[in-house]
Amino acid sequence: MKCPVLMVQGTASSVGKSLLVTGLCRLFKQRGLRVAPFKAQNMALNSYVTPDGAEIGRAQAVQADAAGVTPTATMNPILLKPEGDRWSQVVILGKVHQSMTALDYHRLKPELRQTIGQSLDQLRETHDLVIIEGAGSPAEINLKANDIVNMFVAKQAQAPVLLVGDIDRGGVFASFVGTMELLDADERNLVAGFVINKFRGDKSLLDPGLDFLDDRTGRPSLGVVPYVKNLRLAEEDxxxxxxxxxxxxxxxxxxxxxxxxxxxxxxxxxxxxxxxxxxxxxxxxxxxxxxxxxxxxxxxxxxxxxxxxxxxxxxxxxxxxxxxxxxxxxxxxxxxxxxxxxxxxxxxxxxxxxxxxxxxxxxxxxxxxxxxxxxxxxxxxxxxxxxxxxxxxxxxxxxxxxxxxxxxxxxxxxxxxxxxxxxxxxxxxxxxxxxxxxxxxxxxxxxxxxxxxxxxxxxxxxxxxxxxxxxxLVSRDMEYDRLAKTLEEHLDMHAIDAIIEKQRTT
Missing domain, CATH: 3.40.50.880 (Class I glutamine amidotransferase (GATase) domain)
Structure with a gap:
C-alpha cells in the first residue's frame, strides 16, 4: 500500500525548499513516522555517496539524515552535475549515465519519467510518509512541457503542494499570484496553500497581504517561517x-x-x-x-x-x-x-x-x-x-x-x-x-x-x-531539532496534518 505524500515547491530557486523539507522530515520523525525525502531531479555539484556507493544530491542525504533513515538512490533518482554552460553529467540511480547537452537530455526525459515513478513508488511502499521537493519554479513556461520534477511529480502522485516564497527577496505576494496564474487548472488544484519563508519582523504587518492571497487565489496561508540564523546545515549548491x-x-x-x-x-x-x-x-x-x-x-x-x-x-x-x-x-x-x-x-x-x-x-x-x-x-x-x-x-x-x-x-x-x-x-x-x-x-x-x-x-x-x-560546536542533530521546532511553531501543522490524513481516506 502506498503511503501519503506531501510536496514542497517554490516560486523560485533558493527560496528554502530544501531546508523546509529537512525540517519536516525531522518533525515527522519525532512523531514516530518513518519518513523519506524525494527529489526527482537535482542539479547540484554538492553530492553525497550512499553506503552502497551511489551518488545523490547532498540535500537529499541531509534530509534522510534528519529523518533518521539511510539515504538511497531512489530518494534522488536523477542528479545533474553541470560541466559548463551547455553540458551536464547525468547520474541515474546513483551511477554516471553520460555527459550531454540540455537538448539531448530533454530527449531522454520520457525514459526518465518511468525511473522517477518507480523510485517514488518504492519509497511509498516502505515508509509512512514521503516528503517531495520540487526544483526552481513550477511556472517556468519554457520548461513546463518537459517537466519531470515539479507538477509532473505532483500529478503522478496526486501530491498536495505547499508553495513556498522567500519574502527576504521582496515581491513574495506577486510571486505567489503570478505562479498560480501560470499554472494549469489541474495543477492549481494541487496547491494546498502558501508558506512565506525567511521573514524578519512583526508578522501582524503581513495580515493584509495574507488576506489578499486567500481572496485572490482561494488558498490559505499555511505559515510564516522566520529567518533562522546561523543554521549549520549543508547548502544544496x-x-x-x-x-x-x-x-x-x-x-x-x-x-x-x-x-x-x-x-x-x-x-x-x-x-x-x-x-x-x-x-x-x-x-x-x-x-x-x-x-x-x-x-x-x-x-x-x-x-x-x-x-x-x-x-x-x-x-x-x-x-x-x-x-x-x-x-x-x-x-x-x-x-x-x-x-x-x-x-x-x-x-x-x-x-x-x-x-x-x-x-x-x-x-x-x-x-x-x-x-x-x-x-x-x-x-x-x-x-x-x-x-x-x-x-x-x-x-x-x-x-x-x-x-x-x-x-x-x-x-x-x-x-x-x-x-x-x-x-x-x-x-x-x-x-x-x-x-x-x-x-x-x-x-x-x-x-x-x-x-x-x-x-x-x-x-x-x-x-x-x-x-x-x-x-x-553544534551537532547536526541539534540543528535538525531547532529547525523542526521552528516549523512546528510557525506552520499551521493542524492544517498540514489534515492534508496528509485526507490521503489515507481517499
Whole structure:
C-alpha cells in the first residue's frame, strides 16, 4: 500500500525548499513516522555517496539524515552535475549515465519519467510518509512541457503542494499570484496553500497581504517561517556562496581560513563545520593577497579540474599558491584541489574537459590521469604522515567522488591509507604531502572532530593563540531539532496534518 505524500515547491530557486523539507522530515520523525525525502531531479555539484556507493544530491542525504533513515538512490533518482554552460553529467540511480547537452537530455526525459515513478513508488511502499521537493519554479513556461520534477511529480502522485516564497527577496505576494496564474487548472488544484519563508519582523504587518492571497487565489496561508540564523546545515549548491564572506577577518584573534572560490567548485559543504567554530573565520576568496595572508589555504574539489587549473593560471592565482608553498605555509588540497597541486593533469580521452594535458602547480609530488570509471565510495582512512597537529595512525571517515587516478613520483609517501570502501575491507593509498602541503582525494574529513580540531589548535599555536572553540560546536542533530521546532511553531501543522490524513481516506 502506498503511503501519503506531501510536496514542497517554490516560486523560485533558493527560496528554502530544501531546508523546509529537512525540517519536516525531522518533525515527522519525532512523531514516530518513518519518513523519506524525494527529489526527482537535482542539479547540484554538492553530492553525497550512499553506503552502497551511489551518488545523490547532498540535500537529499541531509534530509534522510534528519529523518533518521539511510539515504538511497531512489530518494534522488536523477542528479545533474553541470560541466559548463551547455553540458551536464547525468547520474541515474546513483551511477554516471553520460555527459550531454540540455537538448539531448530533454530527449531522454520520457525514459526518465518511468525511473522517477518507480523510485517514488518504492519509497511509498516502505515508509509512512514521503516528503517531495520540487526544483526552481513550477511556472517556468519554457520548461513546463518537459517537466519531470515539479507538477509532473505532483500529478503522478496526486501530491498536495505547499508553495513556498522567500519574502527576504521582496515581491513574495506577486510571486505567489503570478505562479498560480501560470499554472494549469489541474495543477492549481494541487496547491494546498502558501508558506512565506525567511521573514524578519512583526508578522501582524503581513495580515493584509495574507488576506489578499486567500481572496485572490482561494488558498490559505499555511505559515510564516522566520529567518533562522546561523543554521549549520549543508547548502544544496554554489548559489549559496554569494552569501558567504569573500574576505579575511581583520581580527588578530581569529584563525583565518581561505578557500579558493573555483569557478566549478564542488562539495564545498564539507567545510561548513569550520564556519561554525568560535574563533574561526572562513572566506571564499579569489584574490592573491588573501591566499598569501590566510592561516590555512584550502583548494576545494572541482567538477572540472583542468579547466579550473587553467583559470588559476589566467588569474595569476597560481603564482600566489606557489609562493605560499615556497614559504611553507599550510595548504590542504581536497580531491580536485589535490590534483591541482600536483605536477600534471592528463585527460587524453576528454572525459572531464577538452584540455588533454595541463601542467599542475608543481607543489606536490604526484600527477593525475583522468579515467572513465568514476569512483564513488564511503571510506575509512588512516593517517600515514603526522602533520598539522595530526598524529600518524589516526582513523577517519570520509567519501570519494572522483575520476582521476593519482600517480606519486619518486617513492613519495601517501598521506592516507584507505582500509575500507563501502563497508568492505581494502588496502590502497591516497594523496601525498610535502613540507606544509597536504593533498587528498578524500572528502568530508573536516566533519570529523578529531581531524578538524587538532588542525585548528595547530593553526592557533602558529599565530600565538590558544584555540578554545571546541565547546561551541553544534551537532547536526541539534540543528535538525531547532529547525523542526521552528516549523512546528510557525506552520499551521493542524492544517498540514489534515492534508496528509485526507490521503489515507481517499
Amino acid at each position: 554554489s548559489i549559496a556562496l554569494s552569501e558567504r564572506p569573500n574576505f579575511l577577518s581583520d581580527s588578530p584573534r581569529k584563525i583565518d581560513i581561505a578557500i579558493i572560490r573555483l569557478p566549478r567548485i564542488s562539495n564545498y559543504d564539507e567545510f561548513d563545520a569550520l564556519e561554525h567554530e568560535l574563533g574561526v573565520h572562513v572566506a571564499y576568496v579569489s584574490d592573491g593577497q588573501s591566499i598569501l595572508d590566510a592561516d590555512l589555504l584550502i583548494i576545494p574539489g572541482s567538477k572540472s579540474t583542468s579547466t579550473d587549473l587553467a583559470w588559476l593560471y589566467e588569474t595569476e592565482l597560481a603564482a600566489a599558491i606557489q609562493e605560499r608553498a615556497r614559504q611553507q605555509r599550510p595548504i590542504i588540497g581536497i580531491c580536485g584541489g589535490c590534483q591541482i597541486l600536483g605536477q600534471r593533469v592528463s585527460d587524453p580521452n576528454g572525459i572531464e574537459s577538452s584540455i588533454a594535458e595541463i601542467q599542475g602547480l608543481g607543489v606536490l609530488p604526484h600527477e593525475t590521469v583522468m579515467e572513465r570509471h568514476k569512483l564513488t565510495t564511503q571510506a575509512r582512512v588512516k593517517l600515514e604522515q603526522s602533520m598539522f597537529g595530526l598524529d600518524t595512525g589516526q582513523s577517519y571517515r570520509g567519501y570519494e567522488i572522483h575520476l582521476g587516478k593519482l600517480i606519486r613520483h619518486n617513492q613519495a609517501g601517501p598521506i592516507f591509507s584507505i582500509h575500507e570502501r563501502n563497508q568492505e575491507d581494502c588496502l590502497v593509498t591516497d594523496g601525498s604531502y610535502q613540507d606544509s602541503v597536504m593533498g587528498t582525494l578524500i572528502h568530508g574529513l573536516f566533519d570529523e572532530d578529531h581531524f578538524r580540531r587538532p588542525i585548528l589548535a595547530y593553526l592557533a599555536a602558529l599565530k600565538g593563540l590558544t584555540w578554545a572553540g571546541a565547546e561551541a
